[in-house]
Amino acid sequence: xxxxxxxxxxxxxxxxxxxxxxxxxxxxxxxxxxxxxxxxxxxxxxxxxxxxxxxxxxxxxxxxxxxxxxxxxxxxxxxxxxxxxxxxxxxxxxxxxxxxxxxxxxxxxxxxxxxxxxxxxxxxxxxxxxxxxxxxxxxxxxxxxxxxxxxxxxxxxxxxxxxxxxxxxxxxxxxxxxxxxxxxxxxxx
Amino acid sequence: xxxxxxxxxxxxxxxxxxxxxxxxxxxxxxxxxxxxxxxxxxxxxxxxxxxxxxxxxxxxxxxxxxxxxxxxxxxxxxxxxxxxxxxxxxxxxxxxxxxxx
Amino acid sequence: xxxxxxxxxxxxxxxxxxxxxxxxxxxxxxxxxxxxxxxxxxxxxxxxxxxxxxxxxxxxxxxxxxxxxxxxxxxxxxxxxxxxxxxxxxxxxxxxxxxxxxxxxxxxxxxxxxxxxxxxxxxxxxxxxxxxxxxxxxxxxxxxxxxxxxxxxxxxxxxxxxxxxxxxxxxxxxxxxxxxxxxxxxxxxxxxxxxxxxxxxxxxxxxxxxxxxxxxxxxxxxxxxxxxxxxxxxxxxxxxxxxxxxxxxxxxxxxxxxxxxxxxxxxxxxxxxxxxxxxxxxxxxxxxxxxxxxxxxxxxxxxxxxxxxxxxxxxxxxxxxxxxxxxxxxxxxxxxxxxxxxxxxxxxxxxxxxxxxxxxxxxxxxxxxxxxxxxxxxxxxxxxxxxxxxxxxxxxxxxxxxxxxxxxxxxxxxxxxxxxxxxxxxxxxxxxxxxxxxxxxxxxxxxxxxxxxxxxxxxxxxxxxxxxxxxxxxxxxxxxxxxxxxxxxxxxxxxxxxxxxxxxxxxxxxxxxxxxxxxxxxxxxxxxxxxxxxxxxxxxxxxxxxxxxxxxxxxxxxxxxxxxxxxxxxxxxxxxxxxxxxxxxxxxxxxxxxxxxxxxxxxxxxxxxxxx
Numbered sequence: 030x031x032x033x034x035x036x037x038x039x040x041x042x043x044x045x046x047x048x049x050x051x052x053x054x055x056x057x058x059x060x061x062x063x064x065x066x067x068x069x070x071x072x073x074x075x076x077x078x079x080x081x082x083x084x085x086x087x088x089x090x091x092x093x094x095x096x097x098x099x100x101x102x103x104x105x106x107x108x109x110x111x112x113x114x115x116x117x118x119x120x121x122x123x124x125x126x127x128x129x130x131x132x133x134x135x136x137x138x139x140x141x142x143x144x145x146x147x148x149x150x151x152x153x154x155x156x157x158x159x160x161x162x163x164x165x166x167x168x169x170x171x172x173x174x175x176x177x178x179x180x181x182x183x184x185x186x187x188x189x190x191x192x193x194x195x196x197x198x199x200x201x202x203x204x205x206x207x208x209x210x211x212x213x214x215x216x217x218x
Numbered sequence: 219x220x221x222x223x224x225x226x227x228x229x230x231x232x233x234x235x236x237x238x239x240x241x242x243x244x245x246x247x248x249x250x251x252x253x254x255x256x257x258x259x260x261x262x263x264x265x266x267x268x269x270x271x272x273x274x275x276x277x278x279x280x281x282x283x284x285x286x287x288x289x290x291x292x293x294x295x296x297x298x299x300x301x302x303x304x305x306x307x308x309x310x311x312x313x314x315x316x317x318x319x
Numbered sequence: 320x321x322x323x324x325x326x327x328x329x330x331x332x333x334x335x336x337x338x339x340x341x342x343x344x345x346x347x348x349x350x351x352x353x354x355x356x357x358x359x360x361x362x363x364x365x366x367x368x369x370x371x372x373x374x375x376x377x378x379x380x381x382x383x384x385x386x387x388x389x390x391x392x393x394x395x396x397x398x399x400x401x402x403x404x405x406x407x408x409x410x411x412x413x414x415x416x417x418x419x420x421x422x423x424x425x426x427x428x429x430x431x432x433x434x435x436x437x438x439x440x441x442x443x444x445x446x447x448x449x450x451x452x453x454x455x456x457x458x459x460x461x462x463x464x465x466x467x468x469x470x471x472x473x474x475x476x477x478x479x480x481x482x483x484x485x486x487x488x489x490x491x492x493x494x495x496x497x498x499x500x501x502x503x504x505x506x507x508x509x510x511x512x513x514x515x516x517x518x519x520x521x522x523x524x525x526x527x528x529x530x531x532x533x534x535x536x537x538x539x540x541x542x543x544x545x546x547x548x549x550x551x552x553x554x555x556x557x558x559x560x561x562x563x564x565x566x567x568x569x570x571x572x573x574x575x576x577x578x579x580x581x582x583x584x585x586x587x588x589x590x591x592x593x594x595x596x597x598x599x600x601x602x603x604x605x606x607x608x609x610x611x612x613x614x615x616x617x618x619x620x621x622x623x624x625x626x627x628x629x630x631x632x633x634x635x636x637x638x639x640x641x642x643x644x645x646x647x648x649x650x651x652x653x654x655x656x657x658x659x660x661x662x663x664x665x666x667x668x669x670x671x672x673x674x675x676x677x678x679x680x681x682x683x684x685x686x687x688x689x690x691x692x693x694x695x696x697x698x699x700x701x702x703x704x705x706x707x708x709x710x711x712x713x714x715x716x717x718x719x720x721x722x723x724x725x726x727x728x729x730x731x732x733x734x735x736x737x738x739x740x741x742x743x744x745x746x747x748x749x750x751x752x753x754x755x756x757x758x759x760x761x762x763x764x765x766x767x768x769x770x771x772x773x774x775x776x777x778x779x780x781x782x783x784x785x786x787x788x789x790x791x792x793x794x795x796x797x798x799x800x801x802x803x804x805x806x807x808x809x810x811x812x813x814x815x816x817x818x819x820x821x822x823x824x825x826x827x828x829x830x831x832x833x834x835x836x837x838x839x840x841x842x843x844x845x846x847x848x849x850x851x852x853x854x855x856x857x858x859x860x861x862x863x864x865x866x867x868x869x870x871x872x873x874x875x876x877x878x879x880x881x882x883x884x885x886x887x888x889x890x891x892x893x894x895x896x897x898x899x900x901x902x903x904x905x906x907x908x909x910x911x912x913x914x915x916x917x918x919x920x921x922x923x924x925x926x927x928x929x930x931x
Contacts, residue, residue, distance in 0.1 A: 034219045041227045052238035080264045102296040106303045117241050124240035130921040132233030139225045146221035148269045164275040183290030190297035240914045315907040
């Protein structure tokens with residue numbers, strides 16, 4: 030086995046292990062941090078697969094922005110820093126079943142379809158920045174513009190959603206108020 | 219390297235992500251599961267693109283777009299979680315929506 | 320024919336019109352007026368028919384419909400038998416309506432009462448002048464309905480409701496016999512007309528078994544309607560009805576309809592020895608036990624009720640030896656004096672507020688008119704010469720004696736006739752005893768009870784006085800030859816007359832002496848409770864008929880509720896359970912929904928992979 034393969038093995042074990050920890054740990058903040066490890070390991074995998082640009086964008090956006098956003102959300106929703114007793118729902122056994130079933134189905138399909146295929150990682154890197162940039166701005170420029178509009182919409186939407194209006198600010202309801210309503214939103218489901 | 223290794227890794231990550239979405243009580247943690255699933259899909263795309271040596275590099279470009287959209291989505295999702303917290307005082311997915319358990 | 324129809328239609332019309340009357344005066348006018356007009360019509364129709372030989376009348380040939388082969392039509396006929404009963408019914412009805420004006424003056428249900436009494440008069444007339452057996456049946460059943468409604472007039476009282484239901488159920492059960500007999504006769508003779516049936520019997524067209532069976536069935540209906548053994552228990556329990564009703568329905572007319580039916584169908588009975596024997600034995604048993612029961616009662620109206628049962632048995636005994644004249648004569652006399660006695664009982668009840676002997680006593684001074692008329696009534700009941708009861712009772716005993724010594728008509732075997740002679744004489748003893756006891760307990764001695772007694776108003780007095788006249792004098796008319804079609808003068812058997820007078824004197828004296836200390840019945844000692852319980856016949860009925868019927872109906876109810884209804888309820892609860900199951904899919908938990916979706920997709924992928 031070549032160096033690349035060994036490294037890939039190690040990184041995938043790391044990614045898988047920390048992903049399992051993300052979904053099973055009782056410390057909520059630790060889950061976010063294990064997510065950082067997972068995403069970083071995946072970036073390493075991308076590098077080994079010669080997808081350089083994707084790897085760095087992954088680190089920049091996912092590890093940099095998304096995880097920070099998750100940590101902010103944990104803070105704003107007053108997540109406890111101590112281990113939380115009830116982090117899993119009653120759904121757990123069925124969820125395990127669903128996860129295993131999904132993996133099994135996907136695995137079987139993939140193995141059945143691509144047994145024996147090899148990636149050539151020794152040739153020219155396919156994911157260098159210039160070739161990606163060339164492809165985007167020559168062939169995928171329309172999608173690129175649309176994505177930027179989507180990002181704008183998400184930005185505006187997030188601002189609108191998280192705005193406090195006058196009634197909230199005066200303290201009639203919301204966590205800042207004396208009485209925290211614990212009611213179902215609209216009638217019975 | 220065998221194509222199967224990245225593919226099987228992505229399948230495993232996807233399964234772990236599914237478990238995370240379905241079994242976690244805190245809404246933010248459920249969203250982390252969603253992120254795991256998205257990343258699994260990204261890995262799948264990149265692996266296929268490198269193996270296929272696509273001229274248009276469509277797999278990796280698609281991955282970039284997914285990353286951008288995932289960022290947008292998690293921003294909005296967390297804004298919704300914030301609203302949920304303001305309304306209920308907690309983000310326990312079992313207790314919101316009137317489920318008595 | 321028109322007259323006969325009018326006799327039926329007029330009271331029915333009065334009943335209808337009476338429902339529209341507003342206050343007591345209007346009701347009284349319509350009811351008394353209707354009864355008076357009916358009485359006049361009855362006079363016009365009946366008087367010419369006394370003494371005529373055969374049936375006179377016609378029919379509307381209008382067929383109401385075809386039941387199998389024979390036609391049902393509105394056919395009427397009247398002979399002297401019908402005339403006698405028509406007159407009795409119409410006159411007593413008129414007197415009762417007059418009496419009721421005062422008796423029910425404060426009653427809020429007087430209007431319904433008066434209408435039902437008018438309707439009853441129409442039904443009785445229909446029974447008596449019917450030539451088509453279905454017309455008779457209709458009138459018969461209508462009488463039963465009116466009796467039920469009137470007994471339950473004071474329906475707040477549970478004994479009134481129970482007595483009405485008992486009377487209706489017992490008579491109705493017995494009426495099944497009449498219905499079956501009508502159908503059998505109609506099929507056998509080919510016509511539902513009574514005249515055709517009697518002609519067929521006379522011509523010997525019917526087989527012996529048909530005659531016996533139908534005669535026994537008709538006897539069953541008569542036993543039910545006239546309260547003979549074993550269906551005798553309903554009449555005393557019908558006493559919670561108003562006293563005028565007891566006078567009209569339960570002494571003079573409705574219960575006498577059983578006697579009329581047997582008298583009308585007499586050729587049928589005479590042609591069957593079995594039926595005659597059954598009739599005679601029933602009469603003998605009934606007259607003895609009823610008179611015995613009357614001796615032990617504590618209530619004046621119950622004494623009179625048992626007395627009625629006993630006297631009706633006299634009439635049936637006369638019919639079983641073939642003497643229609645004696646039977647009908649006694650029926651007329653009994654109608655007069657028993658109606659008088661019941662009206663007097665009503666007056667006493669009106670005065671002292673109850674019908675129990677314990678509340679009476681010493682009423683001779685305050686209620687002179689009632690005392691005088693009631694004395695005449697009791698005396699006629701006991702058979703004191705020369706009142707009507709004397710002549711008619713002697714006629715019955717004499718007819719039995721004639722049959723026993725071989726000179727009478729009818730197939731009654733001589734042992735039966737001798738039995739009847741002995742039984743009638745013995746019953747006479749008991750009759751005098753209970754009549755004297757009742758008379759004493761009501762009118763002499765010390766005043767028991769708390770209410771001060773007063774004489775009753777004029778409207779209640781005069782009907783009693785009017786009834787006292789035929790009570791006293793009818794005997795002379797009955798003795799005359801030919802008053803009933805085809806009868807000769809009844810010879811007054813001298814030995815019978817002497818015997819009965821001797822009995823009367825002896826028993827009166829004995830009862831008086833025994834009763835000097837108080838109630839003579841106490842001298843009966845331990846027999847008295849047995850008699851008061853009426854041999855427990857009712858209890859036996861309750862245990863063997865009523866209780867199993869109620870249990871069976873309870874079983875049916877339970878089956879309907881738990882078996883049949885269970886399916887209906889099961890359908891609804893099954894739907895509810897199914898919906899509860901389905902509701903589990905709507906758990907409002909997002910993770911559940913996603914779980915199901917993921918599992919479903921995995922399953923679909925597997926299926927697609929396997930089948931592709």
